[in-house]
Amino acid sequence: MSAFSNPSARKLASRGAGAVTAVVFAGLLLSGCGAGTESGDAAKTPASSTDRAFNDADVTFAQAMIPHHQQALEMARLANGRAEDAGVKKIVADVEKAQDPEIRTMRSWLKAWGKPEAPAAPEGSAASGGHGGGHGGGGDAGGSMAGMMSEQDMKELAALRGKAFDRKFAELMIAHHEGAVEMAEAERKNGRDATARxxxxxxxxxxxxxxxELKKILGRL
Structure with missing residues (x-):
């Protein structure tokens, strides 16, 4: 007689098969959970600025370009009620449109990187209580920033109106932009963060x- 012709044997066999099925199903669930966790972790990798790789050149670029942009915006604001040339007014509008958002962007980088907005003042500088400092036109983005105007430059610009203002504004902004391009070229060469570059x-x-455009404006004034 077959073992499975006995009702009790059939019941035991059925229970055994059910237990095996339950174990296999539980194993599949566990392996599925494991795979889900791995893909979840992989999905979390990059994107936020805190995860991006950066170096000292990136930090220096942001710390130097923020005040550089701020001064360009100060110069642009002086054009209100003083500028006469349509080309100058267009440059002013372009500066305001581009550089204010860029300042906010660079501040967000520094915050994400855990870096201060302003670098520590070098020994002997005016900011550290020594001598020297000032805006000047040095090429080092981490020290005196290229193309920055002096307070006297800004006072002279503010005192002008009409064509005289347009001419002075164009001269100063050319030098200012050349300094920004110099710093940006250094970032392109030495920076690591892709967004900063x-x-x-x-x-x-x-x-x-x-x-x-500013040189063309100067040529016709």
Whole structure:
């Protein structure tokens, strides 16, 4: 007689098969959960600025370009009620449109990187209580920033109106933009953060074009 012709044997066999099925199903569930966790972790990898790789050149670029942009915006604000040339007014509008958002972007990088907005003042500088300092036109983005105007430059610009203002504005903004392009070129060469280097590309492209326009304006004034 077959073992399975006995009702009790059939019941035991059925229970055994059910137990095996339950174990296999539980195993599949566990392996499925494991796979889901791995893909979830992989999905979390990059994108946020805190995860991006950066170096000292990126930090220096942001710390130097923020006040550089701020001064360009100060110069642009002086054009209100003083500028006469349509070309100058267009440059002013372009500066305000581009550089204010860029300042906010660079501040967000520094915050994400855990870095201060302003670098520590070098020994002997005016900011550290020593001598020297000032805006000057040095090429080192981490020290005196290229193309920055002095307080006297800004006072002289504010005192002008009409064509005299347009001429002085164009002269100063050319020098200012050339300094920004110099710093952006250094970032493109030495920076590591892809987003910072992209912004440097934008600075070189847009401000080089504006330099060309400002030189044309000077030629006709």
């Amino acid at each position: 992209k912004l440097a590309d934008d600075v070189v492209r847009t401000q080089s074009a504006e330099i060309t």
